[in-house]
Amino acid sequence: MNLALINIKQLVTVSADGNRVKTGKEMQNLSIIENGAVLIDGEKIKWLGRMEDLSMGSIKEADVLDCIDRIVMPSFVDAHTHLLFDESRENEFAMRSAGATYQEIASRGGGIISTVKEVRNTSKKDLKKNARRWLNAMLRQGTTTVEIKSGYGLDMDNEVKMLEAITELNNEEVLTIVPTFLGAHAIPPEFRDKKSDYVHLITEKVIPYIGKKKLAVFCDAFCEKGYFDVDDCRTILLSGLKHGMKPKLHGDELSSGGGAELAAEVNAISVDHLEHISEKGIDALAKASVVAVLLPGVSFFLNHPHAPARKLIDTGVPVAIASDFNPGSCMSYNIPLMMTIACTQMKMSPEEAIAASTLNAAAALNLSTEIGSIEIGKKADMIVLDIPNYKFLPYHFGENHVEKIVKNGVVLEF
Ligand SMILES: [Zn+2]
DSSP, X not given: OOEEEEEEEEEEOOOOTTOSSOOGGGGGOOOEEEEEEEEEETTEEEEEEEGGGOOGGGGTTSEEEXXXXXXXXXXXXXXXXXXXXXXXXXXXXXXXXXXXXXXXXXXXXXSHHHHHHHHHTXXXXXXXHHXXXXXXXXXXXXXXXXXXXXXXXXXXXXXXXXXXXXXXXXXXXXXXXXEEEEEETSOOGGGTTOHXXXXXXXXXXXXXXXXXXXXXXXXXXXXXXXXXXXXXXXHHHHHHHHTTOEEEEEESSSSOOSHHHHHHHTTOXXXXXXXXXXXXXXXXXXXXXXXXXXXXXXXXXXXXXXXXXXXXXXXTOXXXXXXXXXXXXXXXXXXXXXXXXXXXXXXXXXXXXXHHHTHHHHHXXXXXXXXXXXXXXXXXXXXXXXXXXXXXXXXXOSSOOEEEEEETTEEOOO
């Protein structure tokens, strides 16, 4: 045994008894052990239980972390970010405060395309340097696994540059970083009236290359009026699938456009946003067990409507929460803050918000058999929180309650 966490006031395991995801009423059940302990061997969890059942002989050789008066829970999984970018866009934030809409800003040269221009002119080295700043900060706030999308390159060379940067960061940084190809994030300026030519470029050239080089785990697309319609997205996602990338989708964000239905049809691992999901879409997701990744920070930051979290959960759709950290629509990767917004604005319970940010978020990255809960055989990715009980986490917001972080069985030093 290498490491023992003992005297844990509340051990929030989020165990799903071997299931890949929690749905419905199961999201309320966090499988809490009062006065618990966890034993770790190498990267993995070897034992967990109550202190009274722990044989002290078994931890003689181990490093011991005394968690008296502390909460231990799985570390956060952020299943949706656009973390790799160059310039921040605080000027647009100020314009929005003065009344401009997201669409008006885009028509004045702002929005995604302004970040595309910056990223095309930035070296891989500088993109990585920028990303490290955010990665270190999000790790300190308790996130140990993060998905990062490409989608600010929008041509062969720059999409590949982004995905190479993400892959290298995964090898160099402590966090587990999962790359997603999002070539269909927006229509690049040079293809303004030639969208079908751009879809052709993505499916015939870019996706086969990325697949061959294994630069992305998932293939994503932005399904929205004025961007890519359902048929475009289907073509792109099926091409991704053919080249070894599982489908993900940005769906039903600004309008109800059949995104959820498409995600169910192609058996996507997740469909994200869903602020305007239809009734039919909700039923389709529940039936296909596609994870709905909700992004409370975006609705908060843009003052847009929230996704119908209650209806999704009550219908049996597996619901996850992520940050969508990006310079335009959510400049935060603070997962406990996303939980607070989910509880106050979307009427999720603290238990549901925790399950949504750990196990279900891992399921949205197809990683929930390895991480996302504290169970024997899983990787020891955990956080120690200086709070009196787990409900305190979304309640006392805007504060970092994370005291210690365990990643792959190692206690990180800051
Ligand atoms: Zn996004």
